Amino acid sequence: QVQLQESGPGLVKPSQTLSLTCTVSGASISSGGYYWTWIRQQPGKALEWIGYIYYSGDTYYNPSLRSRVTISVDMSKNQFSLNLSSVTAADTAVYYCSRSPRGQGYFDYWGQGTLVTVSS
Amino acid sequence: DIQMTQSPSSLSASVGDRVTITCRTSQSISIYLNWYQQTPGKAPKLLIYAASSLQSGVPSRFSGSGSGTEFTLTISSLQPEDFGTYYCQQSYNTPYTFGQGTKLDIK
Numbered sequence: 001q002v003q004l005q006e007s008g009p010g011l012v013k014p015s016q017t018l019s020l021t022c023t024v025s026g027a028s029i030s031s032g033g034y035y036w037t038w039i040r041q042q043p044g045k046a047l048e049w050i051g052y053i054y055y056s057g058d059t060y061y062n063p064s065l066r067s068r069v070t071i072s073v074d075m076s077k078n079q080f081s082l083n084l085s086s087v088t089a090a091d092t093a094v095y096y097c098s099r100s101p102r103g104q105g106y107f108d109y110w111g112q113g114t115l116v117t118v119s120s
Numbered sequence: 121d122i123q124m125t126q127s128p129s130s131l132s133a134s135v136g137d138r139v140t141i142t143c144r145t146s147q148s149i150s151i152y153l154n155w156y157q158q159t160p161g162k163a164p165k166l167l168i169y170a171a172s173s174l175q176s177g178v179p180s181r182f183s184g185s186g187s188g189t190e191f192t193l194t195i196s197s198l199q200p201e202d203f204g205t206y207y208c209q210q211s212y213n214t215p216y217t218f219g220q221g222t223k224l225d226i227k
Binding site for chain 2: 045046047048049060062063064096098104105107108110111112113
């Protein structure tokens with residue numbers, strides 16, 4: 001059974017960098033065939049696709065966040081990570097990691113989500 | 121970006137009712153439309169992909185239809201565990217976008 005688990009600080013100060021890690025079990029990132037994805041849900045708003053990474057290191061980001069986002073992968077730990085720089089209160093959200101079959105664009109497995117609050 | 125519009129934004133229905141939720145897109149997306157259910161405090165769960173394909177393990181009372189710019193999710197006989205918020209999502213192109221959600225309450 002594929003499982004994803006987000007981890008990272010629940011509180012980040014404005015202007016700092018938000019860093020989250022997703023640990024994958026039951027599947028190997030290095031096997032290919034899937035895009036490893038970050039999605040967020042700001043309070044009262046729709047889900048927002050942030051971007052994803054392939055095992056090769058190829059990345060695709062939402063243009064609205066591209067200047068501040070970096071997604072990376074650590075295949076030795078079967079993890080992928082999100083860095084979002086220069087955060088503001090508007091980046092307060094529940095952040096989900098998920099898996100997307102390559103070429104399909106839907107998300108078949110999700111982590112439980114982690115709330116990140118941006119506040120001083 | 122492709123805009124997604126769901127209707128209604130909320131509804132209340134009784135166990136056994138047939139429920140339909142509509143999703144409209146700002147441009148044609150063929151059948152690249154997916155549906156998710158989210159219950160409070162949980163991650164979204166994939167129900168339907170490619171407009172009408174049922175995800176493995178999802179009960180057959182859920183079905184999807186449509187193409188182009190108009191899509192529907194139907195629950196043929198509502199069960200108590202079907203409460204939650206339903207989202208559509210387009211996978212036609214990036215950035216992938218989601219609808220605002222339809223909140224379904226069980227009467």
